[in-house]
Each structure stands twice: as C-alpha cells, then as structure tokens.
Amino acid sequence: MTATSDRSTDQLPSAVRSLASSLRLGYRADPWLIVVAFATSVAAAVPDALFALGLAAFTDSVIGGDGTAVLMSALALSLLAACGWLLNTAAERVNRRFADRAGIVVESHVARLQSEVVTIEHHERPDFVDRLSLLRDHAPALSELYQQLFAVAGAVLRLGLTVALLMSVHPALGLLGVCAVPTVLVSTWRAGIEKSAEEAGAQHDRLARHLFVVGSTPAAGKELRVAGVRQRIRADRRAAWERRYRPMARARWATAIWQSASYAFFGIAFCVAVGFVAQRGDSPAGQVMLVLAAGSRLSQYVGQSVSQTHFFRTIWLDCARRLAWLEGYARTVEERADAPVPERLRAGISFENVSFTYPGTDRPVLKDVSFTIPAGAVVAVVGENGAGKSTLVKLLCQLYRPTSGRITVEGTDLSRIPAPGWRRRLSGAFQDFVKFEYPLRTSVGLGDLARAELPRAVDEAVTRAGADEVTAVLPRGIDTQLGATWPEGVELSQGQWQRVALARGFMRRSPLLTVLDEPTSAMDAETEHALFERYAEAARASSSSTVGGVTILVSHRFSTVQMADVIVVLDGARLVEHGSHEELVARGGQYAELYGIQAAGYR
Numbered sequence: 001m002t003a004t005s006d007r008s009t010d011q012l013p014s015a016v017r018s019l020a021s022s023l024r025l026g027y028r029a030d031p032w033l034i035v036v037a038f039a040t041s042v043a044a045a046v047p048d049a050l051f052a053l054g055l056a057a058f059t060d061s062v063i064g065g066d067g068t069a070v071l072m073s074a075l076a077l078s079l080l081a082a083c084g085w086l087l088n089t090a091a092e093r094v095n096r097r098f099a100d101r102a103g104i105v106v107e108s109h110v111a112r113l114q115s116e117v118v119t120i121e122h123h124e125r126p127d128f129v130d131r132l133s134l135l136r137d138h139a140p141a142l143s144e145l146y147q148q149l150f151a152v153a154g155a156v157l158r159l160g161l162t163v164a165l166l167m168s169v170h171p172a173l174g175l176l177g178v179c180a181v182p183t184v185l186v187s188t189w190r191a192g193i194e195k196s197a198e199e200a201g202a203q204h205d206r207l208a209r210h211l212f213v214v215g216s217t218p219a220a221g222k223e224l225r226v227a228g229v230r231q232r233i234r235a236d237r238r239a240a241w242e243r244r245y246r247p248m249a250r251a252r253w254a255t256a257i258w259q260s261a262s263y264a265f266f267g268i269a270f271c272v273a274v275g276f277v278a279q280r281g282d283s284p285a286g287q288v289m290l291v292l293a294a295g296s297r298l299s300q301y302v303g304q305s306v307s308q309t310h311f312f313r314t315i316w317l318d319c320a321r322r323l324a325w326l327e328g329y330a331r332t333v334e335e336r337a338d339a340p341v342p343e344r345l346r347a348g349i350s351f352e353n354v355s356f357t358y359p360g361t362d363r364p365v366l367k368d369v370s371f372t373i374p375a376g377a378v379v380a381v382v383g384e385n386g387a388g389k390s391t392l393v394k395l396l397c398q399l400y401r402p403t404s405g406r407i408t409v410e411g412t413d414l415s416r417i418p419a420p421g422w423r424r425r426l427s428g429a430f431q432d433f434v435k436f437e438y439p440l441r442t443s444v445g446l447g448d449l450a451r452a453e454l455p456r457a458v459d460e461a462v463t464r465a466g467a468d469e470v471t472a473v474l475p476r477g478i479d480t481q482l483g484a485t486w487p488e489g490v491e492l493s494q495g496q497w498q499r500v501a502l503a504r505g506f507m508r509r510s511p512l513l514t515v516l517d518e519p520t521s522a523m524d525a526e527t528e529h530a531l532f533e534r535y536a537e538a539a540r541a542s543s544s545s546t547v548g549g550v551t552i553l554v555s556h557r558f559s560t561v562q563m564a565d566v567i568v569v570l571d572g573a574r575l576v577e578h579g580s581h582e583e584l585v586a587r588g589g590q591y592a593e594l595y596g597i598q599a600a601g602y603r
C-alpha cells in the first residue's frame with residue numbers, strides 16, 4: 001500500500017478524464033445501448049434546428065405563389081416535425097432503458113470501490129467523507145449522467161446548426177452566436193461558484209442530516225426525551241441547515257445579476273440582427289423569416305444549452321469527477337504487497353518504534369511503541385480513554401499503516417503482506433460492532449462466509465461466545481429473525497447483540513490474530529471474566545499445537561486483563577510498561593496503581 005495521505009489524491013481529476021472514465025463504465029454496462037442512446041439524442045436535435053429552414057422555404061413559396069413548392073415545403077415542415085417528435089421519444093425511451101441497465105452497474109461500482117479500498121481513511125477523514133457524501137447521495141441516480149451528457153451534446157449541436165443557418169444568410173450573423181457566448185461563460189462561472197459554496201458547506205449539511213437521524217430514530221428517542229434536548233437538537237439542525245444554504249443563496253443571487261445582464265446583451269444583439277437583414281433591400285422575405293425563426297430559437301437554444309450545461313456541471317459532471325477521484329484513490333491504496341501470509345506463527349508479532357498520526361491531523365496517537373507478542377500469547381492492552389488502544393488494533397488489522405516504524409509478522413513487515421489475505425487469517429469483535437438484522441444463524445455465519453452454511457461451525461461459535469444463552473430464550477432459537485421491524489423479528493438487548501457479534505468473531509478456524517476490542521463492554525464484569533477465561537484457555541490449548549495464533553484483548557476491566565500473558569500499558573500515546581500481571585504488580589508502576597484502585601472498588 002502507498003501512503004494514503006498523498007496530496008496528489010486530494011485533487012479532483014480533470015473533467016475530460018472523469019467523463020472518459022464514466023463513459024467507459026457506461027460502455028461496459030451495455031455497449032450497444034449507450035451508442036444508440038447517444039445517436040438518438042444527438043439526431044433528435046437535427047430536425048428541430050432545420051425547422052427554421054423549412055419555414056423560410058415555405059414563406060418564399062407562398063409569396064412566390066408556387067403551389068407545388070408550397071406543398072413540398074409544407075410536407076417538409078410536417079416531416080421535420082414528425083421526425084423531431086419520433087427521435088425525441090425514441091431518445092427518451094432508449095436513454096431510460098440504458099439508465100436502468102447502467103444504474104445497477106454504476107451503483108455497484110461505487111459501492112465496490114468504497115468497500116474494497118483496503119484502508120478506512122475515506123470513511124473517517126472529514127474532507128474525504130464530505131467528498132464522498134455527494135457521490136453516495138446521487139449513486140442510485142448516477143446513471144442519469146449519461147442522459148444529461150447526451151442532452152448537452154444535442155443542445156450544442158442544435159445551437160451550432162442554428163448559427164450555421166444564420167451565417168448562410170450573411171456571415172456577419174454568426175456574431176449573434178458570439179453574442180450568446182457571455183451567457184454560457186457566466187453560467188459556467190456561476191456553476192463553479194455555487195459548487196464551491198456547496199462544498200464549503202458540506203460539513204453543515206452532514207451535521208444537519210446527522211441531527212435529523214438523531215432526532216427521528218427510535219434508538220436516540222429515549223435519551224433525547226429524558227435529557228429534554230429535543231428542541232435543542234431541532235434548533236441546531238435548523239442552524240446547520242441555514243449555515244449551509246445561506247452562502248449558497250448569496251452566491252446564487254450575486255451571480256444572477258451577471259446572468260441577467262448577459263441575456264439582456266444577447267436580446268439587444270438579436271434585435272439588431274433582425275433589423276440588419278430587414279433593412280437590406282435585396283433580402284427575400286424567406287431570409288427575414290429564417291433570421292426571425294432561427295434567431296428567436298437561438299436564444300431558446302442558448303438558454304437550453306446553458307441550463308443543460310449548468311445542470312450537468314453542478315451535479316453530474318461533479319459526480320463523474322468524484323467517481324474518477326474515488327477510482328484513482330482506490331488505485332493509490334492498492335496493494336503493493338509481495339510477501340506471503342505466514343501459515344503459522346513462531347516468532348510472533350513485533351511493534352518496532354511504531355508511531356502513528358491520523359491523516360489530516362497533527363497529533364501523534366501512538367509514539368515510538370515497541371513490544372513483541374510471542375506466538376500463542378494472549379495480550380491485553382490497557383490505558384485511559386483515548387490512549388490509543390483501538391488505534392493499535394486498527395494498525396494490526398492493516399486498516400491504517402504506521403506513520404513511522406513498522407509492525408513485523410514472523411520478521412516480515414506487515415505492509416508487505418497483502419491486506420485481504422492477512423484479514424482472512426484474522427478474527428475478532430469490536431466495540432462498535434454491526435447489528436446485522438438477519439436470522440441469528442446468518443448474522444453469526446457472516447464471520448466466515450466459507451463455513452457459514454455449516455450448522456456445526458455456527459453452533460460452535462455461538463457456544464464459544466456464550467450466545468447459546470441468547471438463542472435459548474428466542475422464539476425460534478438460532479433461526480430467529482433479528483430486528484424488531486421485520487416480520488417475526490426480535491429486538492435484542494445491547495449485551496445480547498454483543499454476544500452475537502462475538503460469536504461472529506469466533507467463526508474463523510485457526511486465525512493468526514484474534515482482536516477483541518472491548519467486545520463485551522455491555523456485559524457485566526463477571527460474565528466478561530468467565531467468557532474470556534474460557535476463551536483464553538481454549539486459545540492457549542489450540543495455539544501451542546497448531547498455528548500459534550495470538551489474541552489481542554482491549555478491556556478496561558482489570559479482572560479480565562490480569563489473565564493475559566502480556567499486558568501492555570499505554571499512556572499519552574506511549575507504551576509505559578509491559579509484562580505479566582505479576583511482574584507489573586511487583587513493579588509497582590502505573591498498572592499496579594490502576595489495578596489497586598479497581599480491586600479496592602470491587603472489595
């Protein structure tokens with residue numbers, strides 16, 4: 001993996017590169033349909049633009065009194081109208097069909113990119129989260145990008161044809177097209193300004209949405225009512241919403257003046273053009289009609305091109321650029337790992353002067369941490385809130401890489417071991433676990449997809465996590481649907497959910513590393529102690545004879561911690577001491593002091 005905070009990944013890619021990449025994706029979704037969608041969208045613009053020519057011919061033939069010519073030009077006009085309607089309808093249908101087809105491909109592509117990035121920086125770093133939130137919001141409709149892009153191409157072609165028709169009357173009339181340029185330029189400039197205002201307010205938008213979820217979901221309902229903060233949350237949400245929309249509204253109003261001025265300029269130029277052709281003595285009436293029809297449509301086409309371009313730029317082009325950024329970002333954090341995942345541990349895992357600072361921040365969370373976890377050992381990590389315990393676990397799971405120093409597994413730098421392969425040999429449970437609302441058996445089986453369908457494997461994991469106490473009281477036992485909002489679904493208590501998560505973490509057989517990052521915080525101390533005692537015994541018994549897997553346990557309860565072979569004490573980002581419970585108590589340092597306080601509390 002390369003360093004994920006590389007500044008080159010922070011810029012959005014160019015519009016052309018991004019559109020090329022989106023078009024490639026659309027082409028892969030359905031090569032035939034994307035071509036037909038493009039062709040019909042562009043072709044639909046032609047009859048529309050040529051209508052002014054038909055009108056000119058019709059006018060000349062009526063004034064000339066030529067009956068056949070009148071009939072022919074009337075026929076041509078109806079043919080153009082019919083073709084225009086037919087092509088527009090076909091374009092709309094084909095585009096819709098293509099959008100259906102491409103929608104699922106594009107949405108899965110976005111989801112896959114986000115989930116396959118081997119690190120989790122893009123889920124945690126505020127600027128990356130802001131960047132991705134727009135993409136995620138529009139992901140279900142992202143396939144509209146193609147329809148909008150083709151609509152822009154059609155509008156531009158219509159505009160070009162109309163300018164060409166005007167120039168066929170007199171080359172100077174081409175200037176009318178030039179007079180339309182400021183409207184396009186101003187619109188593009190406006191789109192950019194609005195986008196910047198939107199981006200600058202993305203954090204407020206996220207806060208407003210977060211507060212909406214907090215204020216409207218059952219989970220938070222209890223606490224909000226008891227604390228009496230419902231109104232405050234509503235007010236904060238409103239304030240966040242205003243902080244987001246006010247700068248955007250200001251930007252819209254400030255730039256609208258320039259947009260109106262550019263349209264007024266074009267209107268004057270149009271009147272001058274009509275007057276110029278009409279006052280020429282030699283102009284046939286048809287030519288005046290052509291300028292009137294094409295010129296008046298020119299302003300409409302300019303308007304359409306401008307609004308299509310504006311709409312396309314503010315939403316869809318922006319999404320395309322974010323998508324291309326995500327693709328590039330996923331590539332930069334791709335594996336450059338060349339070492340195999342060890343079959344078993346003998347030398348163990350070592351931290352060698354590991355320091356870590358979260359990307360986008362400047363305060364080190366771990367400083368110069370060095371210690372060794374012998375093969376087969378159970379290691380407990382203790383320290384106050386924010387000491388860096390979970391961060392240490394994240395580094396071991398390759399969710400982040402050390403900023404300096406290295407972690408070695410059997411002497412090999414962990415960054416050289418491919419993350420997916422390494423993670424297949426990990427198991428464990430976290431304090432912020434997922435509540436998968438499936439039947440309990442499935443929710444546990446997700447811990448090892450290869451063995452999820454083996455009833456014995458799931459039953460064993462359930463027993464090891466003590467979740468059999470949960471299944472015993474459920475109406476359909478292990479097959480009970482979890483989650484109260486589903487038919488026959490049952491809501492579990494927090495502690496029961498934790499046991500399910502723990503069982504999921506125990507699904508893997510012979511892991512090299514098991515991480516237990518406060519997965520039992522919702523259980524009482526005695527239950528946690530009994531559970532880990534049983535777990536540690538089983539882990540030691542199997543690890544010495546098989547793979548030498550190690551266990552990392554994070555807990556604030558010293559009654560649990562003391563059973564570990566090695567205890568690592570973190571304080572202020574530094575490792576202050578490590579050793580067995582007996583060694584640390586005998587040393588009389590920080591661990592001994594904290595242990596003494598908790599033990600006295602229990603007594």
Ligand SMILES: Nc1ncnc2c1ncn2[C@@H]1O[C@H](COP(=O)(O)OP(=O)(O)OP(=O)(O)O)[C@@H](O)[C@H]1O
Pocket residue numbers: 124125358361365383384385386387388389390391392
């Ligand atoms: N994604 C992140 N971005 C920036 N800083 C973070 C991030 N996650 C954690 N931190 C910071 O890193 C420090 C260590 O966090 P960590 O979660 O590792 O602590 P911990 O010891 O596990 O705490 P606790 O006992 O409360 O779970 C904290 O100061 C926290 O604010």
